Amino acid sequence: MKYHPDRNPGDSEAENIFKECTEAYEVLSDDQKKQIYDTYGHEGLKNSGYQGPGNFEDIFSSFGDIFGDLFGFGSSRSQSRRNGPIGGNDLRYDIRISFMEAVHGTSKEVELSKRETCWTCEGSGCRPGHQRQTCPSCNGRGQVIRSQGFFQLSSTCPQCHGEGSIITDPCDDCHGSGLVQKTQKVSISIPAGVDTGARMRLKGEGEGGRRGGPSGDLYVIIDVEEHEFFGRDGDNIYCRLPISMVDVALGVKTEVVTIHGTKKLTISEGSQSGEVFTLRGEGVKNLRGRGRGDMFVELQVKIPTKLCEEQKKVLREFDTLCDKHGQNKENEGFFSKLVNEVMGKTG
Secondary structure (H helix, E strand, C coil): CCCCCCCCCCCHHHHHHHHHHHHHHHHHCCHHHHHHHHHHHHHHHHHCCCCCCCCHHHHHHHHHHHHHHHHCCCCHHHHHHHHCCECCCCEEEEEEECHHHHHHCEEEEEEEEEEEECCCCCCCCECCCCCCEECCCCCCCCEEEEEECCEEEEEECCCCCCCCEECCCECCCCCCCCEEEEEEEEEEEECCCCCCCCEEEECCCCCCCECCCCCCCEEEEEEECCCCCCEEECCEEEEEEEEEHHHHHHCEEEEEEECCEEEEEEECCCCCCCCEEEECCCCCECCCCCCECCEEEEEEEECCCCCCHHHHHHHHHHHHHHHHCCCCHHHHHHHHHHHHHHHHHHC
């Protein structure tokens, strides 16, 4: 009542809090909405089609249910909700795919064991030709009332579990639950560009509904395996290219393996280990249709570890030529400068 619109005319903040309280009640009092919220949070409710309590007429109606639940007054709205259609629960399925399947897209057929709407009773839980009967314990209210001091407190009826009615002649196939356990194959089409943590919603592939209610949805959570050569950050691909010291010294045109095939790459003369080359458009396809990312190739110069005497001789001659042309002086100068800096600080 603190945030009631009549007590806070023109106060938009109080109005928003009033709506939030109503939405919280609607979610907590509905098993399906509560399960979606517990699993996927507020965004999951939005994806399921729930848009909040709406106008003030809806808000007052919801708060009428609150007072009914607390003090045992009941309401036609809560009774119709108990006896009306019940939507099926949403389900979650975690699937692991390879790196290449994620970047190129794939189709998977999986086998799910889930509860489907019973075809014999059409989800009512009653044997064909029979109907649910008013609960004798609560007389259809779904709540039983007990007195405590000056107050009358209500609690969920233990016989009908709050539904207001009971099944006296249960269906032989589902034993009154309205649902039967079945194993079903589901085809999942995974688009190119997905990554670990991506979530797909398959409408109507969840648990079956009861009393004419719709089936729930199936949420598929993607987990992508790592690749031994490629790394990924968003739509961009990263890799390290092993290359000989001769090729980086002289420069070379080589073929690089990308996620789309092979691509020519020109390594310029004198390139260094750790230098990165960019291949435009050789990355992952963007899920929102914004083209493809890039591929970044980092050079990893390989130094031979086992040399024959002839190779060692050639390298010594090469080093002598470097001295002759002054190519080693740069390194020597840097080393001398570093020694002087260190000795100057410690001396």
